Amino acid sequence: MEEKNLERIHVINEMLLELAVGNFYYRIERSSNNDEVEALIMTLNMFAEEMQNANIHQRILNSSKIPLDIAQMSFVLNQTSLIQMVNANASGILSYSNDTFIGKPFTSFLENESALKWDTVIKQFYEKNLFETSTQLKFKTKEGLSIPKTVYISLFQNLKGTENWLLLTVIHHSSYKEQLDLNLKGKINNKAINFPNSKKNNLKQKVKLSYEDIRKIRTGYDRIVNNVEMEFPSLREFALELGTNEFKLKYGFKALYGITVHRFLIQERLRKAQMLIQYSDDSIKSIAYAVGFKSMPHFSRVFKKMFNYTPSDLRNYHNIKDNKL
Amino acid sequence: MLVTVGNTYATYELIDDIIYITYRKNVILNLQAAEIVIKDQFSLHSGLKRGILCDIRHVKAIDKAARVYMAREGSILVSALALIVDSPVSIMMSEFYLKTSNSAVPTASFKSTEEALLFLNKYKVL
Structure with missing residues (x-):
């Protein structure tokens, strides 16, 4: 038993070494044990999964080395x-x-x-x-x-x-290389200010975020997820509530989650509405208001755009399915 | 009132407005499984908010997509969620979920059904 545990600890160490160099793709094979070591293995697997997901968005891998x-x-x-x-x-x-x-x-x-x-x-x-x-x-x-x-x-x-x-x-x-290319492009054109895409390029510049900034943006993310129905303040006010500024919130949110604050809010509202339409008895109209939409036509329009079917289509489909069972 | 249903992943009972979900042994939950689990759970809601008592003692693993789905989509119509744990694996699983999911639903883990019911009854929708 002791030997078996040593083997498991060895695998955990291997996994930690891989995580340390940014390889979040590895997982430890699970056993039928249900002890402290198994709990640690499961946690490590889930941790790696979380890191892998964050890494895909942020591309933070090896950021200190800035490989070209x-x-x-x-x-x-x-x-x-x-x-x-x-x-x-x-x-x-x-x-x-x-x-x-x-x-x-x-x-x-x-x-x-x-x-x-x-x-x-x-x-x-x-x-x-x-x-x-x-x-x-x-x-x-x-x-x-x-x-x-x-x-x-x-x-x-x-x-x-x-x-x-x-x-x-x-x-x-890497972004470092992209930045070099961009600078070069600017120099060659020698008209960076009038360059048609210059505004867009500026927007794409990476916003520098401290751990504290990231924490605040994450709080904003959680606040949206858990309060989709809230009357959403302006981006500036929302940033102030979180203790950051509009610029950092706007570009930091996009950098962290790959979506704008506004689009994310709409997406979360629709996600919730989609479930409520299927499983609650509330009318579609009251669901629309309950998840924070101000008008039915607007709700129906964005819903259709996101899911390719209307709220009523979904409710009808669900009712028919239920009656068949 | 007692209503029972079940699927590959869990069995369900509706007792006194609380839905008891007991996961089967060595279940591994991915998104597909989570969708089935939630769909069957919601079939017992009758469109109403209910407390959920969820026994995860025998769950082997749950992946991120399933965790996110349960915390988001699975949280509508849930007034509170009590997780029943005992083994090291189930304790860590619940702690990881509580720490990372940021669910809006009041959620806590317990080692006994009695404690869990006390918690759920605080959030009972009358």
């Missing part, structure tokens, strides 16, 4: 473009487990348009007997988000020497 370019995703494909190997980063970024990739067509992790493009590119690659090429593709995450990337393709012989395989490398250009 890092290899983000690697895939090994056989001749028919079926995935043979994939690195952990790819599974983390695309939110699929490693096993999901193996043996699947590479195109199933691309947007439809890119999948068609891939077929053309790879056909030409083989026809022209190329060894290397690159192309722009849009990856599709499990959550349906799109990640546009340049993919570098190299040909190599598999270990047995029987088949030509492909190594695909996707490079991530």
Whole structure:
């Protein structure tokens, strides 16, 4: 028993080392034990999961080192473009487990348009007997988000020497590099102020957040989640309530959660409304008001936009389903 | 009034306006499971807010998507939530959930059903 526990502690240490260098994709296999060590293992797994999620949004990985370019995703494909190997980063970024990739067509992790493009590119690659090429593709995450990337393709012989395989490398250009490019662009144009996109570029600049700022923004996030029905103050007032300023709240919130404060509020209201329409007996109108909307037409419009069906469609569907049971 | 239902993940009982949810042994909860658990729970609400007594002593794991879904979507129509725990795993699971989910619903964990019921009855919707 003692030996078994030492083994488990060893695995925990390994996991902690991986976490320390920013590899949040690892999990410890769970056993049927239900003791203190098992509780620690479960907590570590959940902790890694939380960190992995935060990391996808904030891209804080190795932020102190500011790497210029890092290899983000690697895939090994056989001749028919079926995935043979994939690195952990790819599974983390695309939110699929490693096993999901193996043996699947590479195109199933691309947007439809890119999948068609891939077929053309790879056909030409083989026809022209190329060894290397690159192309722009849009990856599709499990959550349906799109990640546009340049993919570098190299040909190599598999270990047995029987088949030509492909190594695909996707490079991530860090914000530091982007910033350098942006500065250079500004200099070349020499008209940074009148540059048509200059305002947009400024908005994209990363806002510097202290831990205290992050804590305040998180409080704001929780306040929205738990009080969707509240009459929302102006962004400035909301920032003051949280003890921060409008700029930090606006750009910090977007940086942390990948969505604007206003859109998040609407999204949360609709999420709640969607559940209430299905499971409460309240009228749709009173649900709309209960989750903080001021007018029914506005509620119906944004609801339809988000879910592609109207509130009444959902209620009718649910009622029919219930009556059938 | 006693109403009972069940699915792969849990069994449910509605007793004195409180819904008792008992998770089955070694259950692993992901988003898909959470949706089923919540859907069956809500079928016992009859559109009303109710207290939930949730026995998580035998749950093996719950992933983030499921935690978020239960704390958000699962919190409508819930007046208060009492978690029944005893093993180290279930205690840490409830502590992790309480710390990270920031649910608007009053939630606490207990080692006995009696204590849990005292807590839930404080939030009873009359």
